[in-house]
Amino acid sequence: MADPMKIRANLAGDTTEVKVLMSHEMETGQRKDAQGKVIPAWFIQNVTATWNGKTVLSAEWGPAIAKNPFLSFRFKGGARGDKVQVNWVDNRGDKRSDEATIA
Amino acid sequence: MDAGRRDVLKAGGGTALLTLLAAAGWLKPGEAQAAWNAAAFETHSLDATVKALGGGSAAASKDIAFVSTPDIAENGAVVPIGISSSIPKTESIAILVEKNPNMLAAVFDIPPGTEPAVTTRIKMGQSSNVYALVKADGKFHVASKEIKVTLGGCGG
Numbered sequence: 721m722a723d724p725m726k727i728r729a730n731l732a733g734d735t736t737e738v739k740v741l742m743s744h745e746m747e748t749g750q751r752k753d754a755q756g757k758v759i760p761a762w763f764i765q766n767v768t769a770t771w772n773g774k775t776v777l778s779a780e781w782g783p784a785i786a787k788n789p790f791l792s793f794r795f796k797g798g799a800r801g802d803k804v805q806v807n808w809v810d811n812r813g814d815k816r817s818d819e820a821t822i823a
Numbered sequence: 824m825d826a827g828r829r830d831v832l833k834a835g836g837g838t839a840l841l842t843l844l845a846a847a848g849w850l851k852p853g854e855a856q857a858a859w860n861a862a863a864f865e866t867h868s869l870d871a872t873v874k875a876l877g878g879g880s881a882a883a884s885k886d887i888a889f890v891s892t893p894d895i896a897e898n899g900a901v902v903p904i905g906i907s908s909s910i911p912k913t914e915s916i917a918i919l920v921e922k923n924p925n926m927l928a929a930v931f932d933i934p935p936g937t938e939p940a941v942t943t944r945i946k947m948g949q950s951s952n953v954y955a956l957v958k959a960d961g962k963f964h965v966a967s968k969e970i971k972v973t974l975g976g977c978g979g
Contacts, residue, residue, distance in 0.1 A: 735938065746946075748924075765859045766859060775934055777932070777933070777937055779932065780859055780863075781930075782925060782927050782929060783925075783946075784928035784945050786901045787900065787901075789944065790903075790943055791942070792941070793931075793941045795936055796936045797936060811859075
């Protein structure tokens with residue numbers, strides 16, 4: 721199981737800004753190790769963010785997203801105390817799901 | 824033939840073989856995720872990517888803006904990219920890097936209620952044009968920006 725995500729959700733007016741920092745190697749599959757063998761690709765493929773069970777963002781990622789990915793987006797609605805949940809799945813089938821409270 | 828293969832497996836000495844087997848194992852869950860558009864992530868041109876994402880061609884648009892995106896990135900392994908679209912009914916935003924091994928870096932689906940603006944960080948192998956591909960009301964629009972990289976992010 722991967723390390724937890726850092727999620728921050730802040731309400732500004734009627735929009736909620738969500739910032740997510742994930743912990744993941746995001747190996748591209750292009751690099752080689754000291755023996756000259758290709759290091760297999762290992763990266764997050766699917767990311768979804770939900771608020772009160774409603775999807776507010778979903779994404780498909782390739783290996784070109786930087787290591788320890790950062791993501792930020794804004795959605796209309798949200799109230800202080802609501803939960804924002806972020807999930808990811810990588811190409812090995814590993815998953816991680818974390819949530820934050822809108823502040 | 825079969826006997827030979829069994830021997831190799833039993834011997835277990837072939838680290839490379841084990842790595843290959845493991846890699847094959849890792850690919851399976853990826854393929855099982857229908858939500859991941861593998862074909863789109865293996866394209867090498869803008870037109871091919873647009874086709875793989877289900878469109879015909881992309882029209883240049885001035886309503887797509889790069890926000891907090893540098894002109895010169897010192898480290899290609901971490902290039903901040905922010906894209907915002909002012910096209911009505913924006914459905915998805917994709918980030919493409921022209922000179923990366925595979926062009927497509929990410930596709931964000933924007934449901935109604937979410938602002939058509941995302942920020943993330945990508946890897947760039949070398950200085951290249953970065954495209955912001957926006958799907959709005961079924962049509963594709965594109966904007967590009969050249970980002971110079973002084974240190975690549977895909978080297979080994």
